[in-house]
Amino acid sequence: MIKLNVNGIEHSLDVEPEMPLLWVLREETALRGTKFGCGIGMCGACTVHIDGVPVRSCSYPVSAAVGKQINTIESIGTAEAPHAVQQAWIKHQVPQCGYCQSGMQMAAVALLNKNPQPSDEDIDNAMTNLCRCGTYDRIREAIKTAAKEMV
Amino acid sequence: MGITRRVFMVTGAAIGGGLLLGVGGVGAHLLTHNRLGVQRDGHSGDDSAQVNMWIRITPDNKIVVINPHTDMGQGSSTGLMQIVADELDADWSQMSVEQAPADSAYSNGKVFEGFVREMMTPPEWASTLLENGFYRMGDLMKMQMTGGSSAVRFTGWVSMRKAAAATRQMLITAAAGQLGVPADSLITEDGTVVHSGSGKSITYGELAAKAAVMDSPKEVQLKAPDQYRYVGQPVARVDIPEKVIANADYGIDAEVPGMHYAAIATSGVFGAQVKSIDNINEVKAARGVSDVIIVPEGVAVVADNPWRAEKAVRAIKFTRQSHANDSLSTESLVAGQRKALAEELPIAMSTGSPDDIPATVTAEYLVPYLAHASLEPMNATVWQQDGKLHIVCGVQNPLNAKARAAKEADLDLDDVVFHARQMGGGFGRRVAFSMSGDEPLNWLVQAVRVAMDTGKPVKTTWSRETDTRADVYRPMVMAQFEGALGDDGKPTLWRSRSYGKEMNIKAVAPPYGIPNVAVSFADQPHPVPTGFWRSVEHSQHGFFVESFIDELATTAGDDPLQYRLSLLDESSPEAKVLNKVAEMSGWRSGIDDQGRAMGVAMVHSFGSTVAQVVEASMTPTGPKAHRAWCAVDCGVAINPQAIEAQVQGSVNFALSAALYGKCDIKDGGVVQSNFHDYRIVGMAQAPRVQVELLKLDSPVGGVGEIGVPPLAPALTNALTVIDGERRRNLPLV
Numbered sequence: 001m002i003k004l005n006v007n008g009i010e011h012s013l014d015v016e017p018e019m020p021l022l023w024v025l026r027e028e029t030a031l032r033g034t035k036f037g038c039g040i041g042m043c044g045a046c047t048v049h050i051d052g053v054p055v056r057s058c059s060y061p062v063s064a065a066v067g068k069q070i071n072t073i074e075s076i077g078t079a080e081a082p083h084a085v086q087q088a089w090i091k092h093q094v095p096q097c098g099y100c101q102s103g104m105q106m107a108a109v110a111l112l113n114k115n116p117q118p119s120d121e122d123i124d125n126a127m128t129n130l131c132r133c134g135t136y137d138r139i140r141e142a143i144k145t146a147a148k149e150m151v
Numbered sequence: 152m153g154i155t156r157r158v159f160m161v162t163g164a165a166i167g168g169g170l171l172l173g174v175g176g177v178g179a180h181l182l183t184h185n186r187l188g189v190q191r192d193g194h195s196g197d198d199s200a201q202v203n204m205w206i207r208i209t210p211d212n213k214i215v216v217i218n219p220h221t222d223m224g225q226g227s228s229t230g231l232m233q234i235v236a237d238e239l240d241a242d243w244s245q246m247s248v249e250q251a252p253a254d255s256a257y258s259n260g261k262v263f264e265g266f267v268r269e270m271m272t273p274p275e276w277a278s279t280l281l282e283n284g285f286y287r288m289g290d291l292m293k294m295q296m297t298g299g300s301s302a303v304r305f306t307g308w309v310s311m312r313k314a315a316a317a318t319r320q321m322l323i324t325a326a327a328g329q330l331g332v333p334a335d336s337l338i339t340e341d342g343t344v345v346h347s348g349s350g351k352s353i354t355y356g357e358l359a360a361k362a363a364v365m366d367s368p369k370e371v372q373l374k375a376p377d378q379y380r381y382v383g384q385p386v387a388r389v390d391i392p393e394k395v396i397a398n399a400d401y402g403i404d405a406e407v408p409g410m411h412y413a414a415i416a417t418s419g420v421f422g423a424q425v426k427s428i429d430n431i432n433e434v435k436a437a438r439g440v441s442d443v444i445i446v447p448e449g450v451a452v453v454a455d456n457p458w459r460a461e462k463a464v465r466a467i468k469f470t471r472q473s474h475a476n477d478s479l480s481t482e483s484l485v486a487g488q489r490k491a492l493a494e495e496l497p498i499a500m501s502t503g504s505p506d507d508i509p510a511t512v513t514a515e516y517l518v519p520y521l522a523h524a525s526l527e528p529m530n531a532t533v534w535q536q537d538g539k540l541h542i543v544c545g546v547q548n549p550l551n552a553k554a555r556a557a558k559e560a561d562l563d564l565d566d567v568v569f570h571a572r573q574m575g576g577g578f579g580r581r582v583a584f585s586m587s588g589d590e591p592l593n594w595l596v597q598a599v600r601v602a603m604d605t606g607k608p609v610k611t612t613w614s615r616e617t618d619t620r621a622d623v624y625r626p627m628v629m630a631q632f633e634g635a636l637g638d639d640g641k642p643t644l645w646r647s648r649s650y651g652k653e654m655n656i657k658a659v660a661p662p663y664g665i666p667n668v669a670v671s672f673a674d675q676p677h678p679v680p681t682g683f684w685r686s687v688e689h690s691q692h693g694f695f696v697e698s699f700i701d702e703l704a705t706t707a708g709d710d711p712l713q714y715r716l717s718l719l720d721e722s723s724p725e726a727k728v729l730n731k732v733a734e735m736s737g738w739r740s741g742i743d744d745q746g747r748a749m750g751v752a753m754v755h756s757f758g759s760t761v762a763q764v765v766e767a768s769m770t771p772t773g774p775k776a777h778r779a780w781c782a783v784d785c786g787v788a789i790n791p792q793a794i795e796a797q798v799q800g801s802v803n804f805a806l807s808a809a810l811y812g813k814c815d816i817k818d819g820g821v822v823q824s825n826f827h828d829y830r831i832v833g834m835a836q837a838p839r840v841q842v843e844l845l846k847l848d849s850p851v852g853g854v855g856e857i858g859v860p861p862l863a864p865a866l867t868n869a870l871t872v873i874d875g876e877r878r879r880n881l882p883l884v
Contacts, residue, residue: 016438023458032404033397035575036457037526038615042826045526073397082396089395093387093792096800097224098394099401099526099575124835130826132526132576133224134803136837138796 002062006031007075017063021055022046024062025072033073033102037130044129047103048072054110073102076109085109088146096133104129108143112150118143200359202321203367205314206235207249212342212356214241216311219251220302221547223577225855226388226793227302233381233789234307237374238315240339241355243381248389250571297547298582298683300757300853303789308851316371318362325361326353376787385792390573402545402572405532405610411441413601413611414460416467417449417621420819421589421680423474425450430468437463442605445469446597447590448621453605461614476819479678481627484816485517488629488650491673496648500656503667508644510633512706516695516879519813521625521684522821522829527575528618529594533601534608540567544595545574547582555583555592559599578804579683585623589680593621616824623682624814624821626651628691632699640707641717642700643667649695650675658692662725662755663700663718679816685804686859689756693860694867694881697752701868702877711868712738712751724784724849728762729753731782731845736764742873747777750868752861759785759852761798763861765838767869773884774870776806776838781858783842786849794854799840801858806838807831809863810884830884 004011006029013028020039025031025048034057037045041059048057049071077083082090085108095101104127111118111126118126123140131139199209207215216235218228228248236246319339326344327334330351338345345352376383393400418425425445428434434443434452440463442453450467454460531544533556540560546552553569560567574581585591598611613621630649637643645661648671660670684690704714712733719726732738732751742748746768753762766778781798788794811830815822823829842858867878 019456019458023456027456032399032406035401035527036403036612037528038826039461040615040825040827043526077396079392079396086395090387090392093391093796095224095391095394096226096796097222097526097574097576098398101395102397105395127834130526130831130833132524132578132804132831134800134806134832134837135796136803136832136834137799137840139834 002066004029004062004065004070005068006070007072013062015062018061020058021048021060021062021065021070022057025057025070031072031074035099035102037100037103042130043100043103044107045100045103047106047129049106049110052110052113054107073106076105083109084149085112085142085146088142088149091145092138092142094135094138094142096135100129100131100133104131104139108139108146112143112147116150117147200363202318202359202363203314205311206239206318208355208359210356210359212245212354213247214239214245214342214355216246216248217251218248220297220306221250221545221549221571221574222390223297223545223547223574223581225302225797226390226790227297227307228390229386229388230303230789230793231307231311232389233384233386234303234312235315237379237382238312239319239355240341242341243386245342297577298579300759300855300857304758304851304853307789308787312373313371316373317367320368320371321362321365322355322358324365325358329353329358329361382787382789383791386790388793400573401527401575402532402543403527403530403575403610403612405543405572407532407534407543407608407610409608410532410534411453411455411605411607411609412457412460413451413453413598413609414457414464415446415449415451415594415597415611415613415617416464417617417820418469418471419620420471420474421476421479421678422448423471423476423819424448425469425471427470428467429470430466434463434466437466441607442601443467444601444604446600448593449597449617451597451601451611453601453607453609457610457612474819476678479816479819481519481816484627484679485629488627488673491650491675492629492631492648494673496671496673498669498671500660500668500670505644505646505667505669508635508667510635510644510646512634512636512703514632514699514702514877514879516630516632516698518628518691518694518881520627520679520816520821521690521808521812522619522622522814522823523576523578523580523684524619524826524829524831525574525576525578525580528613528615529580530610530612531595531598532608532610533598535602535606538566540599540602541570542567542595542599543570543572544598545572545577545581546592546595547574547577547579548584551583552592552595556595556599559596560603578685579687580622582683585680585682586626587623587677587679587681589623591623591680591682615826619814619824619829620821622814622821623680625684625690626677626681627679630691630695632695634699634703636703636707640709642703645669645699646671647695647699648672649692651677658688658756659696661696661700662753663715664720665718685801686756686856689754689856689860690805690808693752693754693756694863697754697861697864698867698877698879701750701752701864701871705871710740715751715753724760724845724847725753725755727845727847728760728782728784731843732762732764732780735780735782735841735843736766736778738764740872746873748869748872750865750870750872752865752868754857754860756857756860757853757855758850759783759854759857760849761857761861763802763858763865765862765865765869767866767873769870769873774810774866775836776866779838779840779862779865781840781842781861782845783854783857784845784847784849784852785854785857786847786851788844789851791844794844795842797854798842798858801856802840802862803832803837805859805862806836806866809866809881810836811882813882
């Protein structure tokens with residue numbers, strides 16, 4: 001049995017150690033906010049935090065997450081208590097189809113936690129998640145707004 | 152703008168609940184399908200009043216807009232609500248939107264008619280409908296399509312606007328009767344009918360039941376633009392707050408009790424079926440695997456977890472049938488196109504005497520097959536329950552998808568229940584049409600087969616690899632151009648020949664004043680499955696036309712933007728967007744001290760006109776687009792901020808194609824498979840995009856796709872300034 005801590009809750013799971021964390025989260029802990037986009041760590045739709053660090057869960061074996069703190073998009077904020085990043089996302093009307101945005105927000109939150117006043121170049125370097133709808137202009141603005149709010 | 156009799160007939164009847172198309176024998180049949188009845192049946196248990204097929208009013212004065220279009224991120228539901236709120240005189244706080252069921256009552260002949268009225272030649276799928284007698288009620292009724300940049304433009308601006316205006320008039324009439332006062336003594340405001348003389352007022356909610364049974368007025372009065380409260384305002388999209396917070400409402404997120412999961416591997420060759428699975432026992436022995444079966448053009452594994460299914464399907468060894476497409480390759484396809492263009496071709500359009508003028512400027516362009524690469528891969532969840540087949544799936548045409556599933560399962564349409572979901576990207580992939588006649592709903596067909604053949608509830612999800620390789624692709628097109636210049640440097644000749652049946656002459660012919668023009672096409676098929684890709688034929692022909700006019704400009708030694716203007720009527724939208732984008736960008740020629748140069752392009756598509764300037768430079772890793780400016784004339788801008796988003800997004804979508812996008816064909820299948828070799832732009836490659844909407848008197852135009860066609864030529868035109876090279880083949884990297 002693999003013991004995982006997801007969003008502060010302990011789970012005991014009968015899964016292969018090599019199953020990617022993404023599929024454990026979506027199917028074993030019923031957390032479907034984290035998305036599948038490519039399976040090879042290129043798009044970032046599957047981004048979660050492991051001990052606060054953004055990780056592409058589609059390419060991360062669940063066994064490597066044992067003993068660590070896993071946080072998914074569900075723990076970042078709620079409709080009643082949205083994270084500053086989420087408030088900024090709404091203010092700037094960021095999403096189009098929205099599919100990439102959970103992963104995008106996880107990357108943005110991690111960026112702002114580490115670098116509270118990111119420059120445009122910092123944003124370019126940290127925000128490597130893909131958005132097929134191409135919402136990058138508004139993502140950039142929203143990150144800057146969130147940065148101000150999080151001060 | 153006058154309302155033509157035909158439009159009035161359509162919308163007049165739409166208000167009353169039937170549909171009279173006035174074309175062929177379709178109308179009579181459609182009248183027997185009472186759209187209103189569908190909605191009323193659905194709400195017979197509550198006390199709301201379905202006034203017409205688009206609008207339901209509750210006793211507590213809530214206005215529900217019924218939206219037949221599905222959501223792929225374009226935000227059109229908000230635009231539709233804005234239109235209804237304004238014509239109805241409702242306050243935004245009253246408004247909400249509901250998805251129409253996948254029902255023939257909600258088929259949108261309006262989209263079809265809109266295309267026919269707007270274009271000189273309808274798009275190929277519409278021509279096919281007309282020519283082949285396809286324009287039968289059955290097939291027309293299966294069009295509940297979201298695409299063609301049409302939801303707000305046609306459904307909203309034509310149908311719902313008039314329906315809402317008529318509803319308001321009916322509510323006034325009902326109030327007049329109730330209060331015993333003349334109708335013209337009443338006004339409406341914020342969802343209430345008011346008799347200022349007596350101070351009496353009645354809410355729409357109180358009147359709706361009476362209005363719902365009235366005859367619709369023969370004439371409707373629409374508001375003037377200066378009366379709009381919501382139309383034209385950057386209203387926040389109603390669906391965004393939900394989308395922002397851990398959204399799990401996509402097809403891929405479906406949850407059904409006892410659900411299994413299926414993964415698919417393609418046969419590897421377009422059209423080829425799998426004959427046998429050679430290691431079935433070995434694959435079945437893997438943990439969680441329950442079924443290993445052949446499906447159309449591939450194999451499937453059913454397991455208790457998506458990853459287990461995918462791992463197992465990749466372990467399958469199968470034998471496929473040999474197929475005519477086995478030897479298909481990019482090289483053979485390109486050679487085939489070149490050969491086709493060398494033959495005598497039908498002329499699509501000719502003005503002046505194009506054959507009499509020798510060409511002095513020639514160019515051949517080639518753009519590749521492109522995959523859609525929606526971030527949510529194709530998926531469908533299918534199960535049988537109480538004698539019906541249920542499907543959860545994100546599609547751009549729920550009715551057509553339902554019909555296709557029914558056909559595959561050998562069921563009546565009424566025995567299929569289609570639960571449409573928001574899509575993680577559509578871009579034309581999920582619209583269920585293939586110009587090549589291949590199966591566009593291939594993933595759905597496979598999902599239905601898996602569920603039917605195993606008897607289990609199954610969520611079938613494509614891997615990114617399968618999604619890239621089993622697409623219906625944006626066609627590869629080769630185009631050859633010939634031109635000549637007069638002594639004044641202006642074009643005297645424009646001849647073009649391109650591969651594939653021209654879908655729309657307005658896309659292929661130059662929008663410029665050129666005296667001798669000939670446009671031909673090689674009416675030949677694509678062996679590769681093809682389908683609509685955002686902006687469709689404009690994605691190729693916009694690149695060709697705006698590259699060639701630029702080549703003529705630089706051959707003449709003229710500024711490319713001024714050259715285009717000199718060939719346009721200065722009062723035209725085409726000229727106005729060019730002038731506007733010149734102003735927005737600070738248009739300059741030459742290379743600045745950072746190695747950056749500007750290029751321009753202008754394309755009219757889907758009823759709108761867009762001019763773009765791209766500022767780019769060459770870097771060691773290839774071209775970089777730094778900034779892009781877009782001047783847009785879409786006629787009426789219902790929601791400016793949603794339009795800005797669509798145009799910005801389109802720029803990035805088009806940039807991915809211009810820089811990286813290609814699907815090479817080898818041994819009958821696509822080479823590329825995932826984002827490492829089918830790249831799309833990320834934050835670091837995305838330019839800063841500024842969008843401005845012009846306020847001209849143009850008719851309402853589409854917005855979802857119009858930002859795509861000008862981007863590639865604006866970029867390549869900029870790069871030419873830098874090194875003098877003409878880039879006629881895409882992608883660039």
